[in-house]
Amino acid sequence: MEEGKRAAHAMLFPFPCSGHINPTLKLAELLHSRGVHVTFVNTDHNHQRLRRPRGREGFRFESVADGLDGADRVAPDRTVRLYLSLRKTCKAPLLDLARRLGKREGVPPVTCVVISGLVSFALAVADDLRVPSFVLWGTSAVGFVCTLRLRQLRQRGYTPLKDETYLTNGYLDTPIDWIAGMPTVRLGDVSSFVRTLDPTSFALRVEEEEANSCARAQGLILNTFHDLEADVLDALGDEFPRVYTIGPLAAAMHRRVDHHVASGLSLWEEDAACMAWLDARPEPPGSVLYVSFGSLAVLSPGQLAEFAWGLAASERPFLWVVRPGLVGGDRGMDALPEDFLAATKGRSFIAEWCAQEQVLRHRAVGGFLTHSGWNSTTESIWAGVPMICAPGFADQYINCRYACGEWGIGLRLDEELRREQVAAHVEELMGGGKKAQDMRRNAAEWKARAEAATEPGGSAYENLDKLVEELRVEGSNSSAAVKFATVTNGRR
Ligand code: UDP
Numbered sequence: 001m002e003e004g005k006r007a008a009h010a011m012l013f014p015f016p017c018s019g020h021i022n023p024t025l026k027l028a029e030l031l032h033s034r035g036v037h038v039t040f041v042n043t044d045h046n047h048q049r050l051r052r053p054r055g056r057e058g059f060r061f062e063s064v065a066d067g068l069d070g071a072d073r074v075a076p077d078r079t080v081r082l083y084l085s086l087r088k089t090c091k092a093p094l095l096d097l098a099r100r101l102g103k104r105e106g107v108p109p110v111t112c113v114v115i116s117g118l119v120s121f122a123l124a125v126a127d128d129l130r131v132p133s134f135v136l137w138g139t140s141a142v143g144f145v146c147t148l149r150l151r152q153l154r155q156r157g158y159t160p161l162k163d164e165t166y167l168t169n170g171y172l173d174t175p176i177d178w179i180a181g182m183p184t185v186r187l188g189d190v191s192s193f194v195r196t197l198d199p200t201s202f203a204l205r206v207e208e209e210e211a212n213s214c215a216r217a218q219g220l221i222l223n224t225f226h227d228l229e230a231d232v233l234d235a236l237g238d239e240f241p242r243v244y245t246i247g248p249l250a251a252a253m254h255r256r257v258d259h260h261v262a263s264g265l266s267l268w269e270e271d272a273a274c275m276a277w278l279d280a281r282p283e284p285p286g287s288v289l290y291v292s293f294g295s296l297a298v299l300s301p302g303q304l305a306e307f308a309w310g311l312a313a314s315e316r317p318f319l320w321v322v323r324p325g326l327v328g329g330d331r332g333m334d335a336l337p338e339d340f341l342a343a344t345k346g347r348s349f350i351a352e353w354c355a356q357e358q359v360l361r362h363r364a365v366g367g368f369l370t371h372s373g374w375n376s377t378t379e380s381i382w383a384g385v386p387m388i389c390a391p392g393f394a395d396q397y398i399n400c401r402y403a404c405g406e407w408g409i410g411l412r413l414d415e416e417l418r419r420e421q422v423a424a425h426v427e428e429l430m431g432g433g434k435k436a437q438d439m440r441r442n443a444a445e446w447k448a449r450a451e452a453a454t455e456p457g458g459s460a461y462e463n464l465d466k467l468v469e470e471l472r473v474e475g476s477n478s479s480a481a482v483k484f485a486t487v488t489n490g491r492r
Contacts, residue, residue: 008471009037009108011098014116014136016043016066016082018267018295019375023138023223024116025265026249029257032059034468037108039101041094042265043086045073050265062101064093074330079296080202087121094125112471114221118206120213132218134244134467137211139374141222141229141245142182142402143395145236146190147211149179150204158187159194160201167195181235189401192393207394215240219470223247223378225453225460228407228446244467248378250357251454252464267295268353274319277349278364283317286366289430290359290385292321293371297392298328301335303417307369307390308340310422316430317347319365321354360385366440367429369422372396372410377403384447386439388413388425408442411435 010031014024025040032038038059042050047063055061067089072081102109113126113133126133137144153159158174161167172188172195179185187194193204214220219242226233226245236243246252281288291311293299299307304327311318327335333350341348356376359365360383368380372391377399380387387410389400403410411425429436453460 007037007108007111008035008468009039009101009111010114010471011039011041011094011101011110011112012114013041013094013119013122015086015118016046017079019373020116020118020138021046021265021267022375023249024114024136026253027114027136027221027246028059030246030249030252030464031114031468031471033257034464036468036471039110041097046267049267053265062097064090064097066090083118083206086119090119091121091124094122095128098125098129112218117214118210120210120216123213123216126217132471133216134219134221135214135217136221136223137214138223139395140377140399140402141224141236141243142232142398143374144211144214144220144222145179145181145232146395146398147207148239150191150193150208151212153187153190153194154204154208159204160196160199161194163197180238181232183406185398185401189397191395192391192397218242219244219467221246221467223249223374225450225458227449227453227459228381229402242470244463246460246464246467248382248450248454248460250379251382251450252460255454255461256464266353266355268323270353270355271351274349274351274354275358275362278319278359278362281317281364283364285363287317287430288362288364289314289316289318289367289369289426290356290365291318291369292354292356292376293326293390294373294376295323296373297326297371299326300328301331304335305337306417306419307422308337310419311348311426312340312343313419313423314426314430315347316426318344318369318426319349319351319354319359321351321356323352357383367426369426372400372403374399378450381407381409381443381446382450384443386410386429386436386443388422388429390417407446409439409446411439 012024012028014020028038028040040061042061042063043066044063045066053061066082067085068082072078075081098110101107110129110131112131113122115122115135117137123133172186174187175184176187176190177184193207196204220240221244224245224247233245278288322333324332326332332352357379360368360379365385368385369388370376372389373396387403389403389410390413391397391400400410400412404412411429413421413425452458455461
């Protein structure tokens with residue numbers, strides 16, 4: 001495509017962790033497929049770790065320093081340090097990068113800035129460039145609304161909790177029935193951040209502030225589709241007039257982007273052998289349980305043991321991702337209980353990391369034991385795979401609540417993990433009883449609706465086109481784009 005046609009130039013900057021990088025990269029690919037010039041900005045640290053990903057025509061990778069030192073990177077609170085450091089040090093390098101990009105031969109000036117959640121400081125970069133900004137908030141619509149409402153929950157005295165007993169005395173079951181567009185939910189399901197005793201809780205304030213600051217952007221982009229969350233999206237529209245639901249991003253990518261050229265940015269190496277193991281499973285299709293807790297969750301050795309012995313007791317085949325760092329103390333596979341591998345030999349595969357979308361869409365896989373992260377949930381919905389949900393952080397509780405209650409595709413594990421319940425839920429999901437049949441039927445229906453949303457004429461498909469149109473209009477109105485148009489016209 002001629003550079004002149006790419007006059008809209010989006011600079012994308014995600015918070016530097018997998019759960020933000022993956023969806024932002026998909027959005028970048030989708031924008032590029034629609035003729036938008038794209039610059040995807042990683043941190044220098046991830047850029048090295050990803051072995052300097054190579055771009056292609058109209059799609060470049062750049063990087064900026066995150067300001068962390070070696071000690072910060074291994075500190076238990078490294079994510080907090082990263083957040084603070086980016087906020088303090090990263091605006092100037094991003095601004096400088098955007099300005100330098102605009103001076104390069106054949107590169108249109110940056111005409112909009114697209115960020116993920118948790119990097120709202122970068123909205124000021126767009127302001128300084130006098131170009132519009134968009135936020136791809138990486139949760140469900142309901143997850144976003146719940147995060148916005150943390151402010152009211154705090155102001156109305158629901159949180160912080162009075163003392164430790166409130167975590168277990170039933171207080172978290174308090175019904176919350178006043179959030180527009182949502183059914184009555186438990187206080188504990190609104191967000192993990194309500195579970196604090198600290199009136200100055202850093203995480204609570206950050207989440208609340210980051211979500212509310214999305215109002216400063218021109219538009220909000222969500223990895224969901226209208227049918228899935230119609231009520232809450234309709235209510236959200238009163239507060240956020242420009243919401244673009246363009247998901248599931250994995251489905252949209254699959255439909256609109258050529259996989260041979262698209263970039264992948266996995267922070268861990270994907271184990272190809274697990275795909276061969278799935279290919280070779282002798283059981284009927286849908287017999288394997290896939291188990292993964294995403295890129296950030298940290299289990300205690302005790303929780304790991306409950307999962308492990310529950311899986312062992314279920315006697316069903318399973319593929320389990322045990323990434324380095326999944327277990328406290330930076331441990332991974334080495335923390336699995338002794339004898340566990342021997343006890344599940346012949347029906348288990350343990351991988352450090354895998355190509356999750358492919359795994360979920362593999363015909364051998366019929367269930368997903370998940371932490372209910374939003375990317376994982378949407379990937380499971382798109383694959384039509386029902387879930388066992390073990391939420392533990394942020395929006396995972398409300399995702400689980402919707403998967404089990406609203407969409408009928410999930411079974412929830414109690415907060416206090418017990419191996420007997422893990423085994424019973426695995427049996428219930430994989431065993432083919434009435435409940436499992438209902439969940440499979442619902443999952444197949446949501447899969448079909450996700451497909452329909454992302455095909456031509458579908459809501460997500462149309463919304464992506466609207467977003468691109470918006471970028472072009474906004475782009476052509478911005479001073480940078482006008483300058484670029486003049487320059488390219490002059491050259492012709
Ligand atoms: N993922 C992956 N391979 C794995 C485990 C996870 O590619 O072995 C990907 C998964 O497909 C998803 C992301 O990591 O896109 C996890 O995001 P999610 O929002 O589910 O959870 P988070 O990591 O943010 O807690």
